[in-house]
Each structure stands twice: as C-alpha cells, then as structure tokens.
Amino acid sequence: MKLITAIVKPFKLDDVREALSELGVSGVTVTEVKGFGRQKGHTELYRGAEYVVDFLPKAKIEVAVTDERADQAVAAISKAASTGKIGDGKIFVTALEQVIRIRTGETGDEAL
C-alpha cells in the first residue's frame, strides 16, 4: 500500500477530487496548509508598512491506495492539479505499513 501526499493549489482541489473519484478512490483527507517552494511569497503594503508574506496557502491531500493503483492515482492528481505555472505543488509517495478500518476492524487492502 502507498500513502500519497499531494500539495496543490487550493482552487485545484475539486478537480483533483473528481479525478480520484473517477479512479474509484473511495476517500481522501484534505488540510488547508501554508508553505513555500519556488513560488516564494509576495509583499503586502498597509499604510506604508511592508509585510513579506512568505507562506502561501495550499491544499494538502492525503490518500491511501493499493500498490497497483498508486501510479494511476499519482498521474491523475498530477494531471488535474497542473496549470503549468510556478507553484503547482508537489506529490510525495511513501510506503504504507498498515491500514485499519476502525468500525469493522478490517486491515490491509480490504480497509482501503
């Protein structure tokens, strides 16, 4: 099993969710996060006081999938979240040791 963590532009969140649903992914976790990458921040000016905003808002999507489906899922997120401009985000894929569905006690692939 793999855990895919994707950092994307907030307005691309719905597109990513739809693309994953089409693949049959049955659940994701989304968090509003802030951070910086190559896009860096921007400057805001309030009555002459300049503030550099280093951290830009992004959406973090976490989705657990079976090993077979991982590549497809990564491709789907990548396609859906892309604008071709700087700041589109990143996808991290990590190995996932165990998954447990709390209600039934199912584990592994069955719990996904």
Place this chain on the structure above:
Amino acid sequence: MKSLISTFMLLSILSFAGITTAEPAASAVEIKTLATPSEPVVEAVAVVAEIAAPAAVPAPAANKGDTAWMIVATVLVILMVIPGLALFYGGMVRAKNMLSILMQVFVIFSLTAVLWAIYGYSVAFTEGGAFFGGFDKLFLKGITPDSLAATFSKGVYVPEYIYVAFQLTFSAITPALIIGAFAERVKFSAILLFTVIWFSFSYLPLAHMVWYWAGPDAYTDAAAAEKAGATAGFLFQKGALDFAGGTVVHINAGIAGLVGCLMIGKRIGFKKESLAPHSVTMTMIGASLLWVGWFGFNVGSNLEANGLAALVFVNTLLAAAAATLGWVFAEWLLRGKPSMLGGASGAVAGLVAITPACGWAGPMGAILLGLVAGVVCFWSVTSLKSKLGYDDSLDAFGVHGIGGILGALGTAVVASPALGGTGVWDYVSNSVADYNMTGQLISQSWGVIIAVVWSGVVSYVAYKFVDIVIGLRVTEEVEREGLDVSSHGETAYHL
C-alpha cells in the same frame, strides 16, 4: 404654522412687488435679510402676536424641526463610535486583539457618557473662567424638559437635554480616538483611568475654550456683545473657528495619541514581524459608518435644520470623497497599488479636515481641503511616521492630529468669501463681517497651539500618573498571547 408662513410669504411677495417698482436698490437689501434663515419665522411670530394678542409676548420655545434633527444627529454620532470607530480600528489590529479594541471603544463610550452627565456638561458648557466652566449644572441640576439651549440664530432654541446628549457623544468619541495610537499593548484598566483624567483635564477645558459662549441673543449691540464676549471660552474670544470639533476632538485626541505611543513604546515585533490588519473588510465597514455618522457630527453641530445645515452636509460629503481620491491616487502613484485601507483612511482624513471648516467653506473649498488632507495624511502615515520611528499603531496622530491641524488652519483659507466661503457672521450688525484671512489664520493658529500644548502636557502627566499607579503596558507574555484572551477572557473568532 404652515399657513402662517405662507401668509407671511404672500405678504412679503406683495411688499417686494411694491418696493421693486419703486426702489430697486432697496429690494436687494430685503432679499438679503430674507436669506438669513431665522428671520422669516421671527417676523411671522411678531405679526401674529400683533394681530391676536398685542400684549402677550410669546415665550421662547424649542423649534420642533430643529429638535427632531438634533435627536437624529445625536444618534448618528453614537453610530460613529459604536460600532463605526470600533470596527474601523478593530479591523486594523491582529485577530488576537480584535475584542480588546471593540471593548475599549465600547467601555470608554459608556464611561464618558456617565461622567458627562455627572460633571462634564457643567464644566464644559456653563459660565466660569476662560478655560473651565462652572459647577452650576453638576448632575445636570436644574435642567428640565422646558430648558432651552441657544442655537446660532437669535430666538431659535433646541431643548437643553438634546444639546446635553449631542455634546455627550462628542466627549465620548474623543478619548476613544486616542486608543488607536497604542493599540495592542496597553492594560484595559490603565486605559480607563487615563480616560477619566484626560477627559476631565483636556477634553472639558478645550470644549469650554472653543465652544462656550453666551449665545446669539446676548449680542444685541456692540456694548452687549463685548460684555457677552468676555464670558466666552478663551479660544472663542480669540476668534478661532471650529465648527464641529477639529480642535476640540481631533487635534486634542491626535496629540494625546502621539504622546501616548512615544511614552508607551513600540509593539513587540514592530518592523520585524507581520503586524498586518486582520480584516480590512471590517475597517471598510467602520470607515463607512464613520462617514455616514459624520453627517450627524458636522451637520448636527449647526444645531438647526436650515440652509446652512444643507451646506455643511454637502461640504462633509465632498471633502470625504475628495480625500479618498487624494489618498488613493497618491498611493497608486507612489506605492504602485491603490489599496482599500488607503481608501478608507483617506475618507476619514477628509472628514477630519473638513470638521472645523464645514460651516464656513463653500463646496469647492471643501473639495480642495479634502484633496490636500488625503495627500498630506497619506504622507504623514507612510513617510513621516517611518522617518520619526514611533509606533502609532492605527495612526491616531497621523490621521486625526495631522488632519485636524490641517483642517484648523485650512479653515482660515476656505472660509474666505473670496474663495466661495461664507465668511464669519457678525451678530451685532446681523450681517457677514469683512473677512481678513491673515487675521483669521492667526486666530486659527491660537487654536492649534493651545490644543497641542494643552493636550500634550495633560496627556504626559496623565500617562505618567497611570504608569505609576497601575502600569501602562501589559507584560511581554500577554502581548504575545493577545489582549483578547488575557484581558477579556474571550476570542473574537471561533473558526
């Protein structure tokens, strides 16, 4: 009343017709007299008295129209403070200090209101010395529903109770303006104690000095005028014009703010961390409420609902609009982007600047004064402040102090009849007096200098006293945590 006035108008038209054919020169004089707002009513009353009961002199009574307007105007000024000023300031602080600002404005308003009734009104608006009034009306003693307050027209009155309430709102907004200078770092208890001292020794004497006079009825002839004039407040005697409180409210509060932020010191993280406004949206709502409420502030200061009130209304509207444009375009040119915070600040700067001038300027003078105020106040909060390095958090001095001084001095210019102003009314000759701009500028400077020095000294002593008794500043830990949780046990937003 309506039929009475129309009968009178009919009569005057008939008499006009007669005079016009006979002596064209005399008719011009007659028209001028008619233009004075109070004249028709007074004459009409006199006519009725002669016809109905020649012996009975009608007792002076409050004018119902003026009374109705003053009630509305008073409510509008309250709207300026709560929630107008509270939101305007609140939006500019960080979210962790939002409630502290709302609470400070709300409680200062309530505290000052009660103090006003107990001794404030008496000290400001009864006869006494040139600097302080007397104690004849402590606890509003002797005021009844039948008590009358003078307006700016002879023989026209409003109930004293509404005058008390209207002036109350002015005394309540002034200390609330000061807190913008040291927002986000001062103890709530310290602010309340400071308010009591500053209200008593800076607001009340300034209001007495600028506004207290015997009323127009006392000015019957030159000798009576001199006698009545001697009982007026110090700056009134100096001839300083302040229609709605440029000196008493704005310079007074602005200087207190400047002294405060210099003595209290900068916020932790000033120029190092982001101290950006948490909601410019709130600030825009607050500025708009201030703008709307300011019609009560300025137009209400006319005390009568007449033609001059309409001029004050137009001046207030135009100055704020022009100042918005002045600030926004200056910002756009010099800083690259026109900001909403700039627009809101510009409107307030224009309102501040027109406040002393609104009864004497013409509409074009108001636009000019507004434009200049927008640009100058923009400069004061962006360049002057960073050059001098003080942390006037919400620019109480930068907008109210600077805008107030500019307006007070500018009044001498825009009041000139040669520039479309109304000039200054002479209550002895009942006509507009000859206008001397240099002389007026000197009178205005008296107002500015006295306000700056008086408020500066009283504020310094008051802050020192409060610092010794309570301590002005919160601890570093509290300042980092935010005043909402530490001082008030609440959080503004639960999102």
